[in-house]
Amino acid sequence: MFNPKENPAQKQSIEELQARLNRPMAELTRFLENQVEAFEPQIRFLVDYCLKNSGKRIRPSLVFLTGKTDDPEIFKNLVQVSAVVEMVHLATLVHDDILDGADRRRGQPTISAKYGQHTAVLLGDALFSHALHLASQFDTVEVCRLVSKSTRRVCSGEILQTFRRGDWKLDQEEYLEMLDMKTGELFSISTHLGGLLSGYSSYDCEILRKFGSQLGIAYQAYDDLTDFIGDETKIGKTLGTDLSTGKATLPLIQLFQMKNQDATDQMTEALETANEDKVRFLLETHGIFEVGLDFVAQLWNDAVETLSELPDTLTAKEELNTISQLLRMKLDELERSQLSA
Amino acid sequence: MFNPKENPAQKQSIEELQARLNRPMAELTRFLENQVEAFEPQIRFLVDYCLKNSGKRIRPSLVFLTGKTDDPEIFKNLVQVSAVVEMVHLATLVHDDILDGADRRRGQPTISAKYGQHTAVLLGDALFSHALHLASQFDTVEVCRLVSKSTRRVCSGEILQTFRRGDWKLDQEEYLEMLDMKTGELFSISTHLGGLLSGYSSYDCEILRKFGSQLGIAYQAYDDLTDFIGDETKIGKTLGTDLSTGKATLPLIQLFQMKNQDATDQMTEALETANEDKVRFLLETHGIFEVGLDFVAQLWNDAVETLSELPDTLTAKEELNTISQLLRMKLDELERSQLSA
Numbered sequence: 001m002f003n004p005k006e007n008p009a010q011k012q013s014i015e016e017l018q019a020r021l022n023r024p025m026a027e028l029t030r031f032l033e034n035q036v037e038a039f040e041p042q043i044r045f046l047v048d049y050c051l052k053n054s055g056k057r058i059r060p061s062l063v064f065l066t067g068k069t070d071d072p073e074i075f076k077n078l079v080q081v082s083a084v085v086e087m088v089h090l091a092t093l094v095h096d097d098i099l100d101g102a103d104r105r106r107g108q109p110t111i112s113a114k115y116g117q118h119t120a121v122l123l124g125d126a127l128f129s130h131a132l133h134l135a136s137q138f139d140t141v142e143v144c145r146l147v148s149k150s151t152r153r154v155c156s157g158e159i160l161q162t163f164r165r166g167d168w169k170l171d172q173e174e175y176l177e178m179l180d181m182k183t184g185e186l187f188s189i190s191t192h193l194g195g196l197l198s199g200y201s202s203y204d205c206e207i208l209r210k211f212g213s214q215l216g217i218a219y220q221a222y223d224d225l226t227d228f229i230g231d232e233t234k235i236g237k238t239l240g241t242d243l244s245t246g247k248a249t250l251p252l253i254q255l256f257q258m259k260n261q262d263a264t265d266q267m268t269e270a271l272e273t274a275n276e277d278k279v280r281f282l283l284e285t286h287g288i289f290e291v292g293l294d295f296v297a298q299l300w301n302d303a304v305e306t307l308s309e310l311p312d313t314l315t316a317k318e319e320l321n322t323i324s325q326l327l328r329m330k331l332d333e334l335e336r337s338q339l340s341a
Numbered sequence: 342m343f344n345p346k347e348n349p350a351q352k353q354s355i356e357e358l359q360a361r362l363n364r365p366m367a368e369l370t371r372f373l374e375n376q377v378e379a380f381e382p383q384i385r386f387l388v389d390y391c392l393k394n395s396g397k398r399i400r401p402s403l404v405f406l407t408g409k410t411d412d413p414e415i416f417k418n419l420v421q422v423s424a425v426v427e428m429v430h431l432a433t434l435v436h437d438d439i440l441d442g443a444d445r446r447r448g449q450p451t452i453s454a455k456y457g458q459h460t461a462v463l464l465g466d467a468l469f470s471h472a473l474h475l476a477s478q479f480d481t482v483e484v485c486r487l488v489s490k491s492t493r494r495v496c497s498g499e500i501l502q503t504f505r506r507g508d509w510k511l512d513q514e515e516y517l518e519m520l521d522m523k524t525g526e527l528f529s530i531s532t533h534l535g536g537l538l539s540g541y542s543s544y545d546c547e548i549l550r551k552f553g554s555q556l557g558i559a560y561q562a563y564d565d566l567t568d569f570i571g572d573e574t575k576i577g578k579t580l581g582t583d584l585s586t587g588k589a590t591l592p593l594i595q596l597f598q599m600k601n602q603d604a605t606d607q608m609t610e611a612l613e614t615a616n617e618d619k620v621r622f623l624l625e626t627h628g629i630f631e632v633g634l635d636f637v638a639q640l641w642n643d644a645v646e647t648l649s650e651l652p653d654t655l656t657a658k659e660e661l662n663t664i665s666q667l668l669r670m671k672l673d674e675l676e677r678s679q680l681s682a
């Protein structure tokens with residue numbers, strides 16, 4: 001059903017890729033552990049809790065796969081910048097969990113649930129500040145400029161989403177813009193900085209940035225789909241929160257986009273009466289999950305297409321293509337679980 | 342009662358000082374207004390609301406009084422850095438008001454009260470990020486380094502305060518450390534950056550930093566006093582919030598420090614039963630407000646003393662001394678209102 005683009009550059013297997021990431025990830029873990037000491041003594045246990053409960057580290061992976069990890073000097077910088085991006089991401093998660101009232105994240109109680117909203121607001125702020133402080137330790141101000149601008153855009157995306165809570169008739173264009181701000185932004189800064197710190201041309205950096213953004217959009221759309229059709233025990237976080245927190249995401253947008261008056265009326269009523277079972281039933285009846293999977297696959301295709309604009313001599317091209325296959329595999333898995341449900 | 346230190350450098354009157362600040366403040370206002378455009382279109386009205394509702398701008402005053410505003414190139418930098426510090430301060434206020442559940446700030450509804458907690462968390466984040474982005478626009482990374490470190494320390498101070506909520510037996514040393522983190526930090530970065538951008542020696546910058554920190558501590562202790570004995574219509578913000586949000590501040594600390602068993606028992610009971618009238622009555626009976634005013638005057642004296650370490654040739658010495666007199670005048674006024682109450 002997917003018709004993924006064939007990519008001649010894809011020679012590397014996922015296993016090779018994971019092996020390739022072992023050393024950078026171990027360095028990142030060590031680097032992050034050392035950062036705990038930089039915080040004021042009384043709050044270190046909170047920082048430690050956040051950093052230990054770190055997830056898939058997709059953004060650092062993007063930094064490492066884009067950058068020249070073989071050069072010791074560049075590698076050092078890549079580790080530091082991946083820590084910056086990951087810490088900004090963690091700060092947004094700490095704040096998100098307040099807004100969503102989420103109890104669990106990556107299988108563990110959230111800071112907000114465990115230590116209260118006040119602490120979560122302030123700890124998120126402290127993590128943001130420290131991330132920017134790490135960014136300011138490069139010789140060039142460029143890193144700080146890019147990271148602070150990205151961070152602001154991520155927050156603005158979240159504000160937009162907050163404003164649109166309870167408005168189920170979001171159109172697809174606005175939805176995609178939000179995905180770009182919320183998730184595309186940090187993905188794109190990861191690939192951009194990986195390239196910048198490795199001395200790539202500004203043309204290549206722009207393409208890397210575009211790829212990051214598109215992959216981020218595809219990933220977030222996939223994530224929004226799993227909120228409806230995922231398996232909570234597998235995914236390790238509270239699912240179904242988008243509906244309960246009034247967020248219109250891919251499936252709802254696509255149902256309303258069908259312009260089927262009967263489906264629209266029934267869905268509107270189901271949403272107004274907060275009838276979750278009815279919402280799911282309607283989405284299933286109208287084949288929305290399949291449509292959604294196809295849509296994400298198309299977003300994913302766009303990203304892979306962008307990669308092809310990079311010169312073949314760039315090692316990053318092959319490696320980023322391999323990591324993008326991971327998303328494709330996840331999509332396949334979600335489709336299979338959907339078919340067997 | 343106060344015995345303020347005589348300071349030979351104080352030749353400038355408060356009026357002269359205010360006149361001197363007119364142009365920089367007008368420039369700062371213009372600069373901040375222009376920043377609104379830098380934010381994503383959909384959130385500009387929120388940023389505008391925050392920036393318009395700007396208060397006394399003490400931190401920018403400190404930047405301008407410390408720095409060489411006569412030099413056009415330096416002046417441009419001072420305006421930008423004062424915007425950075427003010428924006429960090431505004432971000433902390435937006436987040437503070439969530440934590441305190443405060444309805445009004447500077448006579449206007451708070452962002453949290455007007456647009457909800459979610460928006461307030463995210464808007465504070467966006468303001469933080471933009472402040473750091475402005476800091477990253479200097480040629481040197483030094484500004485970004487100092488600001489991001491200060492910001493983290495301010496947040497850590499707030500976390501400490503959150504942890505100690507409801508613990509009325511805070512000792513004076515911990516209290517002063519918190520004041521330094523919460524308020525001294527941004528005051529000290531203002532004087533420090535004013536000096537740094539004006540090319541002062543690192544020795545002078547260190548003294549300026551120390552003075553800023555001490556003035557900030559004195560100012561916050563004064564602010565904590567007004568929370569008990571101030572006039573809400575004059576001060577323009579919700580008072581009495583420290584008690585209702587469980588914060589032990591100067592008056593309570595000083596009552597417990599008397600080691601008068603009877604007073605301690607009665608106060609403990611009044612606090613446990615949330616009997617605000619009884620708390621105030623006990624503080625008054627034991628002359629705590631007078632003790633508090635004396636204590637703040639002493640903190641203020643320390644700051645003025647530090648100023649005297651600066652070379653007499655530094656214009657900043659005279660001007661900072663004059664601004665520090667403003668705090669002294671406020672203290673006098675608070676004392677008079679206390680005596681006439």
